[in-house]
Amino acid sequence: MSAVIVRRLLAFLATLLATSIVVFVVLEVLPGDPAQVMLGVDAEPDAVARLREKLGLERPTTVRYFDWLLGFATGNLGESYTYSVPVLELIVERLAVTVPLALIAMLLTTIIALAAGVFAAAHHNRPGDWGVMLFAQLGIAMPNFWFGILLVLLFAVTLGWFNAGGFPGWEDDALASFQALLLPAVSLAIVQSAILARVTRSSVLDVLREDYVRTARAKGLSKRAALWRHGLRNALIPVVTVMGLQFAFLLSGTIIIENVFYLPGLGRLIFQSISQRDLVVVKDVVMLMVAKVVIINFVIDLLYVVIDPRLRTAR
Amino acid sequence: MTLLAVEGLNVTLATDAGPVAVVHDVGFTLDRRETLGIVGESGCGKTMTALALMGLLPEAARTAGRILFDGEDLLAADEARLCSLRGDRLAMIFQEPTTALNPVHTVGHQVAEVLMLHRDMAETAALAEARRLLDMVGLPRAAERLAAYPHQLSGGQRQRVMIAMALACKPDILVADEPTTALDVTVQAQILDLIGELVRELGMALVLITHDLGVVGQVTDRVAVMYAGRVVESGPTEAIFAKRAHPYTQGLFKARPSHAGQGRAAGTAARLATIPGLVPDPRSPPPGCAFAPRCPHAIEICRRPPPLVAIGESHDALCHRVGEWT
Numbered sequence A: 001m002s003a004v005i006v007r008r009l010l011a012f013l014a015t016l017l018a019t020s021i022v023v024f025v026v027l028e029v030l031p032g033d034p035a036q037v038m039l040g041v042d043a044e045p046d047a048v049a050r051l052r053e054k055l056g057l058e059r060p061t062t063v064r065y066f067d068w069l070l071g072f073a074t075g076n077l078g079e080s081y082t083y084s085v086p087v088l089e090l091i092v093e094r095l096a097v098t099v100p101l102a103l104i105a106m107l108l109t110t111i112i113a114l115a116a117g118v119f120a121a122a123h124h125n126r127p128g129d130w131g132v133m134l135f136a137q138l139g140i141a142m143p144n145f146w147f148g149i150l151l152v153l154l155f156a157v158t159l160g161w162f163n164a165g166g167f168p169g170w171e172d173d174a175l176a177s178f179q180a181l182l183l184p185a186v187s188l189a190i191v192q193s194a195i196l197a198r199v200t201r202s203s204v205l206d207v208l209r210e211d212y213v214r215t216a217r218a219k220g221l222s223k224r225a226a227l228w229r230h231g232l233r234n235a236l237i238p239v240v241t242v243m244g245l246q247f248a249f250l251l252s253g254t255i256i257i258e259n260v261f262y263l264p265g266l267g268r269l270i271f272q273s274i275s276q277r278d279l280v281v282v283k284d285v286v287m288l289m290v291a292k293v294v295i296i297n298f299v300i301d302l303l304y305v306v307i308d309p310r311l312r313t314a315r
Numbered sequence B: 001m002t003l004l005a006v007e008g009l010n011v012t013l014a015t016d017a018g019p020v021a022v023v024h025d026v027g028f029t030l031d032r033r034e035t036l037g038i039v040g041e042s043g044c045g046k047t048m049t050a051l052a053l054m055g056l057l058p059e060a061a062r063t064a065g066r067i068l069f070d071g072e073d074l075l076a077a078d079e080a081r082l083c084s085l086r087g088d089r090l091a092m093i094f095q096e097p098t099t100a101l102n103p104v105h106t107v108g109h110q111v112a113e114v115l116m117l118h119r120d121m122a123e124t125a126a127l128a129e130a131r132r133l134l135d136m137v138g139l140p141r142a143a144e145r146l147a148a149y150p151h152q153l154s155g156g157q158r159q160r161v162m163i164a165m166a167l168a169c170k171p172d173i174l175v176a177d178e179p180t181t182a183l184d185v186t187v188q189a190q191i192l193d194l195i196g197e198l199v200r201e202l203g204m205a206l207v208l209i210t211h212d213l214g215v216v217g218q219v220t221d222r223v224a225v226m227y228a229g230r231v232v233e234s235g236p237t238e239a240i241f242a243k244r245a246h247p248y249t250q251g252l253f254k255a256r257p258s259h260a261g262q263g264r265a266a267g268t269a270a271r272l273a274t275i276p277g278l279v280p281d282p283r284s285p286p287p288g289c290a291f292a293p294r295c296p297h298a299i300e301i302c303r304r305p306p307p308l309v310a311i312g313e314s315h316d317a318l319c320h321r322v323g324e325w326t
């Protein structure tokens, strides 16, 4: 068991290193002088030279790569050109919005999707199944910002229970900050849970056809007990896989939902730094997003091992 | 006394192409401690019959007839009643021990679960009993194996675990659906002997399903030969081995492994002869006798439904031409 984990860990670190090289090289080989790109074509040559100096662009590529890598280890990511603050500070500030939002949305997604998916599978080809599938179809077809706007109209404008948007900040008002994330989280969760519910349903249906579920019934377990005790855990592998993809998506910051609700999340940071050509921020944020996907995949891999004992023997 | 009486059992499966009748008018009885073999080629409705006994037919199945277990009609019983009987008084072993065990639970847990369910045992007591059962079915190092997962065992060992699970509550009837078909030839005989021994020891009745007549001769008191969803011949094993009245039974005899007479261990399945042709598709059954298209003795009359002819003491065959060929 531990041998398997050690091997996955090594693979994880190797992947992380490889992606850092790819991210670095891609931005390196982009045509044009980064300083010139950041300042625009009309910039004074003096200003460009000063920025090159400041960014250390004169140093050899490998030195800059390792410097950058070291920056991740030590938290020294350089300074944003447009915001004139350390990139780390900028990212942490945005993550304080995006991570809780992703967690709440994922929690809602998981609860809704597992309940609806298992319910639909247990009522296969009966009205309960059709009802869930109809809602899932609607949830997938409708764009999430549309749900967001509907929620704002209902809960903020008509009922006045929530603010229509904005984010007060955790230090200033933790409760209001939490509330500010609820409607966007629900808008995100509606679409995500519709997708995940479909995956859960079909996975549970597949498992219910397995021989060992019939064995469980032959032991005297009721249909429901056989499903919960013998079906669900086996059905989780595809569900967990999709959950990983969804969580990675949510953690990337969701530009549209953040804009609908005026949330200062990671999605808006990326959007802004790209439109302002702040390459320092772009490079770090891209690396962060790639790293996050790799980390989530690593965690999902470990979850597979927890779920399925056949994966525990090193092969 | 009669423990199980199956009367006029019909099973029809609803499919996209309409209803398909896979079991027709099957009837047999089973006394306490009696062993019955159900024999026939693949696709003859043996598994469907077994699943009907357990109340585990697929959802698409519709049934008619009666299955009287201790006087109670199982086909009319509600789900809660069936759940209380399954695993406790009726138990089943399946053909594929590899897929029949849950890959994510330990074998100890899977055996103990039956005891916790029907005997109200706490987990520790149930696991202790599971260890004893695994010992009983001859699983080596049973105590260690409680914590093993199915993929860590061989095919024969997995089938032993299935047997332990099925026998945990000392059922009245054990239904074994081709319990050795998926196993290595070398362990087939061991598993069969084990089932025979335990059934005798625990005083259970056994329904042993197989496509191999040689297996039946060793273990069972009575035989029902099934073809295309019907029992075409049934009777005491000795009587049938002495005089097979139905041409299909005769065909199965000729198709037995070459050394069947000299003990099963040598049964390395060199077939002497096979019955030409295939089992009919239940979606388009032939008119009259279903075996007629493959039967060497078929004549014009065989296009009409055959009568049930008494051959001897509780020995019957479903054939127009009983006694007219040798």
Ligand SMILES: Nc1ncnc2c1ncn2[C@@H]1O[C@H](COP(=O)(O)OP(=O)(O)O)[C@@H](O)[C@H]1O
Pocket: B013, B015, B020, B022, B040, B041, B042, B043, B044, B045, B046, B047, B048, B049, B058, B281, B282
């Ligand atoms: N789920 C199903 N849907 C339609 N036909 C089926 C299904 N399961 C089995 N059958 C058909 O029912 C017949 C009897 O099958 P079965 O009882 O499994 O035969 P046996 O166990 O004797 O090999 C076969 O013709 C098979 O094709």
Ligand SMILES: [Mg+2]
Pocket: B043, B046, B047, B177, B178
């Ligand atoms: Mg079968």
